[in-house]
Amino acid sequence: MARKTGSHSEITGPLVRKAAQRLFARKGFAAVTMREIAAEVGVQAGALYLYTPDKQTLLFELMRTHMQEVLAAWEREPKGEGPLKRLEAFCRFHIRFHLERPDDVFIAYMELRSLTPENFAVIEKLRHEYEDHLEAILAAGQADGIFRIPDTRLATMAIIAMLTGVNTWFREGGRLSRERVERIYWNMVRRAVGA
Numbered sequence: 001m002a003r004k005t006g007s008h009s010e011i012t013g014p015l016v017r018k019a020a021q022r023l024f025a026r027k028g029f030a031a032v033t034m035r036e037i038a039a040e041v042g043v044q045a046g047a048l049y050l051y052t053p054d055k056q057t058l059l060f061e062l063m064r065t066h067m068q069e070v071l072a073a074w075e076r077e078p079k080g081e082g083p084l085k086r087l088e089a090f091c092r093f094h095i096r097f098h099l100e101r102p103d104d105v106f107i108a109y110m111e112l113r114s115l116t117p118e119n120f121a122v123i124e125k126l127r128h129e130y131e132d133h134l135e136a137i138l139a140a141g142q143a144d145g146i147f148r149i150p151d152t153r154l155a156t157m158a159i160i161a162m163l164t165g166v167n168t169w170f171r172e173g174g175r176l177s178r179e180r181v182e183r184i185y186w187n188m189v190r191r192a193v194g195a
Contacts, residue, residue, distance in 0.1 A: 013051045015041045020058045025103035029059055029114040059111060060119040066104040067126035073097055074133060083141030084195055090134055091189050092182045094163040099178060105167045131156050138193065148194030159189055 019040035023032040034055055038045040052058050074097075079089045098105045108123075115123060135156040141147035149155040166181060176184070 012041065012043065012047075016048060016051045017058065017062060020055075021062055021103050021107065024059065024062070024111060025106045029055070029107075029111045056114075056116060056119065059107070059114060060116075060123070062104070063108055063111070063115070063119075063123050064126065066101070066108050067123060067130065070097060070130055071126065074130070083137050083144060083146050084190075086137045087134075087141065087147075087189065087193070087195075088186050090137060091159070091163060091186045094160070095166050095182050095185060096178065098164060098167055099170060102167050105164065109164065131160060134159060141193065141195070146195055155193060159192070162189070
């Protein structure tokens with residue numbers, strides 16, 4: 001099928017991904033059709049295949065991009081000295097980064113089940129890489145006697161779940177500012193690790 005007049009891959013490709021992201025977050029991956037994505041972008045359904053081989057690839061690319069962006073942003077984040085400062089930096093970073101991307105976060109957690117086994121393995125590896133950064137901080141704090149936690153892996157998963165949960169309830173302009181939420185959550189995490 002011919003490309004729509006005025007359509008350019010560097011413009012339409014990102015529009016396709018953005019439309020898929022919105023629809024997957026709003027309706028769920030299984031409920032969205034390629035035809036709906038095409039309608040959202042304003043192209044014919046067949047034209048989507050100029051930008052992606054299928055819906056699964058769209059989902060996988062959205063999730064992989066999200067995880068790569070998280071990892072790259074964390075690498076750039078100032079971390080401070082010592083496990084306590086690094087843990088605070090991680091907590092604040094995680095909340096700040098994820099509050100800016102509610103659709104990405106929803107898809108990254110709710111649509112793992114929709115990935116093929118091969119795609120799931122790639123995303124799981126990236127997720128473990130991110131989790132490993134937090135676990136290394138916790139292990140260093142445990143070794144230094146700063147943190148009192150019985151299992152660093154369990155603590156890692158609990159902290160990430162708690163921090164990611166902010167996305168389910170936080171509303172801009174609500175009772176608490178982002179900064180206040182970061183501060184409260186950091187204090188809860190600090191107490192949870194016995195620091």
